[in-house]
Amino acid sequence: MDQFDFIVLAVKTLVILVLIIQVVPVMIYLERKIAALIQDRPGPNRVGPLGLLQPVADALKLLMKEDPVPSNVNKFLFQIAPFLAVMPACLSLAALPLGDFFEIGDRKYLLQIADLNVGLLYIFAIGSLGIYGTLFGGWASNNKFSLIGAMRSASQIVSYEIPLALGVTGAVMMYGTLSLREMVFKQSGLLLGVLPNWGVFYQPLGFLVFFVAAFAETNRLPFDLPETEAELVAGFHTEYGSMSFASFFMAEYMAMTTMSAVMTTVYFGGWQIPYLSDEALFSMIGSRNILALIQVAVFFTKVMVFMCIYVWVRWTLPRFRFDQLMKLSWGNLIPIGLINIVLTAIGLYFWDKR
Amino acid sequence: MENFLPVLLLLFFAVCLCIGIYTVSHILGPKNPNASKLSTYECGVEPEGSARVPFKTHFYLVAVLFLLFDVEGVFFIPWAIIYRDSLKEGTDILIAGGLYMALLVLALSYIFRKRLLRLH
């Protein structure tokens, strides 16, 4: 770990962090555009060409507004809660493999912040810290509705973490490792000659459970019960002003990106182009770094596809009732997750015996 | 240990981000608190009594169940990791996993049986 490597590492971490953070304004714009498309209306097109500057305008507006702190709240917790929400969202990026590697001079650097051999578990661990933001936010703002909102959203996140873990266990059984990078390598090649060797074809049920649980994890519709405008006034972040409110939304969007990234990595082959293996591509292009760029682009397109699905689902499905929510998680998802594990176990047993 | 260094860096950058957001919004944002802003927003209704009214234990129960099932879920992961390799030596990994799964299912059915979570 000499000096140069450290600098490259720092720069790489910073670049990836900024890259992921940029996804948030893009998503805001996209969300409005797709919502408008679904609702057959033009969407934001005033600010800048085709409304592309709308997210910038929003950001500036949020920055400029006042951030009031109500009198009878716990000052410290109230102000720290939004950051408690943002921190885990940022930290969970560490394990995401954007690409294979790039070279500077003769040294190779991985195209991900850290290749942890407990990668997937790390993501879930950090993911589970997201609850504190909502809990402390709701409790600190000393407002009956926000407290109940916080409790509800916490219960929802909590009860959907288990199906998340169970869903992924199927994939882990198949890949035999928790490091995301290895998972991507294991998904190269073809399945039965026709389909790309992606996890989703091996683990359709697992993917389904994970996909639904991912929605609940990020409080996205149809699970955004806590922030329902009508009933609970915007849930736990009612009292928050400009920037704190914005950080909660930022945290939500980053969590969405992380979840989509994990889905792409585990089930859709990460940075793999379906029928083109890395070596073939490298032989065509020649330079390793350009190949890295292509890989990153492929990774981000897949992530964007998932994000659009998020938005699409949000504006189509109606909202769940709270008890339906619970029933879905404990009654349906967890059993399906267990069944998936059993099926994978048996499948692997026969697959390896052959 | 080395590969956790970037995590540390990431943590550092995230903290800087938060602090940055906090300071920028405080510098730019105007500060003129008045009574209505400072009172908690009850969608127009005057707030009365302590906000922290105790509520049904339902939420607590969900959290406890999550804790216990989370621990059981976590145990699945090491089992999943070595499942494929030790499958070659024999099926005892399968039996262990099966036993574990059975107990998990038993616990789950117990929850449904008790109907305490209004899941029915």
Added chain:
Amino acid sequence: MTDGIFIAIGIFTLLCGSSVILCKSPVYSAFSLILSFFGLAGLYILLESPFIAVIQVLVYTGAIVVLFVYVVMLMNPNSSGAYRNWIFMIVSAFLAWAVSLYLLKALTLGVAPAVGGAHALSLKEVATLLFTKYLWPFEILSIFLVVMIVAVFALAKQSKETPNE
């Protein structure tokens, strides 16, 4: 360099630990508990057992402390009279100090020399060990967890009968 980080994280953990017991309102002590568990996770990473660090963060910080915060919210305890009277504090402080000193002495007496290269424990090795040498404890623990679920339900049912005003 790593020593420096180790000591820093250690002190951070101790600070958060002492704030857990010293803060008047339980919410703040819960919050400082989270921070101290983070510090501990960092220590585990430095001691080359990432699996335990992640488990610690996932189970301890992600579930147990959540439960604590839940209960704190449910009970909204008034933080009046957080501590017992003075004599108790002095006596317990002294007793704790004495016991810790003895513990330290006992541990240093029984320190086994660092045997074998302390190689990093890969995740696979830990997992295989769990299912070969420690299989039965693993199964018994699962039974333990089922029993805990039954216990919790019993308690919850009991509280259902008592009027929940």
Added chain:
Amino acid sequence: MSNFSSVYWTQFIAIALIGLGMVGFLIRRNAIVVLMSIELMLNGVNLLLIEAAHRSGSADGTMLVVFIITIAAGEVAVGLGILLNLYRIKHSSDTELYKELQG
């Protein structure tokens, strides 16, 4: 990383944690904080175990820690359940009010 300065530091921190936990559950009147300080002590023990595992290279320590964590989870679940019921009866979480089993 393996030959970092001495065992001395981790043991000191671990025992300090245990001491803090002990002081905590003796002087605090709030039952929840008592449980928290017990958790603190357990973590101190975990740290000791991990340090031993690290020093001796065998993974037994890690296994023990895993088991300790699960049992701690069970313990907290039941402990807080009981606490909640006590709160329901006594409307306060002050340990000095739970005095019935005396004399």
Added chain:
Amino acid sequence: MMMPLLLAAPLIGAIVNGLILRPATAKRAGVIASIAALTSFASVMVQHFAPDAGPFEWTWFTVGELTVKWSFASDPLTWMMCAVVTGIGSLIHIYSIGYMSHEHNAYRYFAYLNFFLFNMLVLITSTSLLGMFVGWEGVGLCSYLLIGYWFEDINKAKAGMKAFIVNRIGDAGFLIGIFICYQLFKTLNFAEIAKLLDTQTFDVRMLNLAAFFLFIGAMGKSAQIPLYVWLPDAMAGPTPVSALIHAATMVTAGIYLICRMNGLFLVAQDTSLFIAIIGISTALLSALIATSQRDIKKVLAYSTVSQLGLMFLALGCGAYLAAIFHVMTHAFFKALLFLGSGSVIHACEGEQDIWKMGGLKKKLPSTFLTFTIGTIAIAGIPPLAGFFSKDMILYSALTAKSYGTTFWILGLLVSFLTAFYMVRVWALTFLGEYRGDKHPHESPATMLIPLYILAFGSIVAGFLGMPEGLHLLPNYLEAFLHPVLGPLVEGHGALSEERAMAVATVSAIIACSLGFYFYSKPERSETPGKILVPFKTVFENKFWVDELYGLVIVKPFDALCAFFAKFFDPNIIDGLVLLPSKAAQGMGSLLVLLQTGIVQTYLLFFVFGLLVLFMVLLKGVVL
């Protein structure tokens, strides 16, 4: 052979009457008892004329080097006492057949009477102090039983108890005396003691002490100053009992004891002087009381006490012969007087108050005749027994070594008073008109015959011990008892013997005429009362002696008992017993304080235990 029969006869009579033929009628039981008494009297007579071989001996028990032998010897003194006791005893047995005829369970009375006789004989005939003590106790028991014969009546039962308790006090003194004697002489046999006293010299103070304690025993039994209170109350028993026990036999036991131990008392001069003083003061006191008593038996009881006082005066002055002579004569006329009063009471159906009698001369002629002989004898008119014995005592008092004349003057005053109150009783009961509401009738023959015999005895008894000076008859008694009691001490007093006799006779005659003058006419009988008004109430109330004893002894004793019963026992004793349990409770309540119920306190103890455990395990380590 005679000696065992002497003792066995009354014992067998008592057993037969008391246990075997229980439901016997009064007459049959009386006849059996009298036969037993007569056989023992006969055996005494035979013994005199054909004495047995040596002493009849039987070892009782041996403790350490002390072996107690139960032996009966008959020397002149024992013989004489046995004769008196069995003689008068059998007369009284015959008399009580008539007296107790209407009693329904009289067998009990006769059994006790025989048993009393047996005990008295044991007392007299034993040759050792211990044997005598056994008799002494038996006699005390029988007197208690007989006094309390009508135990249904609470007062009579109380009188019995009073007699017994007072006797016990005397017996205690007697016992201590025996211990001291044994300490001194290492033997309790009279003969050996007499021999030792002659040969060896002992510490005079110890001898005095022994004599003093023996005298206390005598005081108890013979009713002297401090312990005489029981005798007047003993009248509660049937009259023959009073006659036998409280006139003739039991009360003389004390005198017999001192005569038997005369060697000791001769040496112990201070005790003898003490005895004389006690004797004369008792005599004077009881004589004064007797003058104003209403109950006929009470008068006779006090006269007995005063006569005993005179006897002790004689003993104090060393005239043992005079004392024994007076014992014999007094037994005769006092028994006569008691039986006479018995027949009077029997006639008046239980009426004992002399002021409610009178004019019985006509109704009870023979009782009147014998009673007058008795009164003349006791008064000390010359030809009868009383004069000679009383005069011998007075003369011996006159010639005593110290205070002779004062003793003589006081003795004279006592005999003057005796004459006066006896004539008073005699006059009030027999002269004048009958004041009572009963209709008296003469007693049956069985009661009168003993009276006549006793009357004859009272007349004749005097001649046995006539002093030499009169040159009429030789002093048989002195010759007979010489070997036991030692020579008659020839002292010289202020007057010669003849002149002293003359003065005594003149005073007796004056007293009789005075008494006759006052009490023969009813209207004059009040005058002595009026003259001695202030003294009268004092005499009547017996100088409040009983009340004094009650106040001085009984009340503090009760207080002491109350103190122990109410305060000492419940608080101190029970307190000590309950102390451990109370301490345990105290400790328990202390420990409870530790159980505060708060979890943290228990945790604190837990941590403290942990610390101690560590200290133990890591001994070397110091914090």
